[in-house]
Amino acid sequence: MTKNKSKCIRGIVVAIKANFLIVEITFQDSKKHYIDQNSEKIRLLCTKRSKLDYQGFFIDVGDIVFVESIDYENKRAVISYVEPRQSFLKRPSVANVTLIAVCVSVEDPLFNSEQTSRFLITAESANIQPIIILTKIDLISKNSLNLYVNKLKLWGYDSFAVSIKNLQGFDLIIERLSQSRLTVLAGPSGVGKTSLINKLIPSLSLPTSSVSKKLRRGIHTTRHVELFSIGNGSLLADTPGFNRPEIVSNTSSFATFFPEFRAQLIHSKCKFRNCLHRDEPGCVINKDLERYSFYRENLEEMINSHLPYQGD
Numbered sequence: 001m002t003k004n005k006s007k008c009i010r011g012i013v014v015a016i017k018a019n020f021l022i023v024e025i026t027f028q029d030s031k032k033h034y035i036d037q038n039s040e041k042i043r044l045l046c047t048k049r050s051k052l053d054y055q056g057f058f059i060d061v062g063d064i065v066f067v068e069s070i071d072y073e074n075k076r077a078v079i080s081y082v083e084p085r086q087s088f089l090k091r092p093s094v095a096n097v098t099l100i101a102v103c104v105s106v107e108d109p110l111f112n113s114e115q116t117s118r119f120l121i122t123a124e125s126a127n128i129q130p131i132i133i134l135t136k137i138d139l140i141s142k143n144s145l146n147l148y149v150n151k152l153k154l155w156g157y158d159s160f161a162v163s164i165k166n167l168q169g170f171d172l173i174i175e176r177l178s179q180s181r182l183t184v185l186a187g188p189s190g191v192g193k194t195s196l197i198n199k200l201i202p203s204l205s206l207p208t209s210s211v212s213k214k215l216r217r218g219i220h221t222t223r224h225v226e227l228f229s230i231g232n233g234s235l236l237a238d239t240p241g242f243n244r245p246e247i248v249s250n251t252s253s254f255a256t257f258f259p260e261f262r263a264q265l266i267h268s269k270c271k272f273r274n275c276l277h278r279d280e281p282g283c284v285i286n287k288d289l290e291r292y293s294f295y296r297e298n299l300e301e302m303i304n305s306h307l308p309y310q311g312d
């Protein structure tokens with residue numbers, strides 16, 4: 001902590017632009033006249049104290065920092081301290097994520113269990129709570145939707161169903177996202193993430209439709225994630241699209257990334273402490289669970305490739 005802690009203000013890094021870090025702080029009453037009207041937050045263009053470099057601090061979006069030497073008029077400040085992180089998501093790289101909302105469409109593109117599981121495992125392996133947002137529900141019947149919701153319940157996940165076309169389910173999503181301090185929207189491209197973000201933050205108007213988005217990606221291939229406010233102090237990350245996240249795990253912890261397996265292991269223990277839940281005697285995992293075959297296939301792949309542990 002710096003000597004001038006009393007003059008420091010706590011904030012969060014919401015973007016990285018060139019060599020600057022953009023830090024959002026809550027306004028201080030005495031300086032209120034410099035703040036945009038109707039806004040409780042202010043974003044400052046920051047550099048960091050060089051001692052942070054010597055101490056090896058690598059600051060990323062989502063980091064909680066203290067800023068000092070604040071120039072409210074020009075919206076500039078200096079970062080003097082970085083708080084330890086609660087979590088870190090590697091792709092996209094964001095610190096302190098409290099929720100990963102995995103967006104998958106029920107149609108166009110069709111729901112895909114394997115792909116959805118890969119996104120969920122990315123969240124589980126980073127130890128960040130996931131929820132599932134089922135999008136484009138205007139394209140299917142209520143009965144078909146119920147089948148998806150029940151399926152996901154058996155996997156151990158809450159799901160939220162939404163249509164951006166008729167706004168069905170939208171309020172419940174806002175409510176859920178407002179309970180999380182920093183949410184990352186993940187999911188394959190084409191499922192409606194940008195449409196959802198634009199509804200949540202109308203002032204953004206990010207381009208949807210594949211053509212304009214391809215252009216956007218072309219221009220910003222190395223861009224960092226940016227955090228947007230969705231009210232109530234909650235932030236949302238705009239993520240670059242990737243369709244098939246790698247499963248990064250070692251063989252022994254892989255089963256812990258499946259809530260339906262965890263639920264069984266809480267109640268009873270396998271005979272062998274290092275059980276991989278294959279064909280070991282005294283294994284308590286129910287092999288009839290829907291995602292068992294997905295678990296098994298990926299486990300065998302890990303064993304065969306002798307994948308070194310990359311979890312840290």
Ligand code: GDP
Pocket residue numbers: 135136137138139162163164165166188189190191192193194195196207208209210241
């Ligand atoms: P992203 O790649 O996940 O960001 O997806 P986009 O937001 O760009 O949406 C891809 C396409 O799906 C666009 O043509 C959208 O108009 C369409 N779309 C998005 N949400 C919905 C929805 O709720 N219902 C229907 N029918 N189409 C949607």
Ligand code: ZN
Pocket residue numbers: 270271275276277278280282283284285
């Ligand atoms: Zn077992």
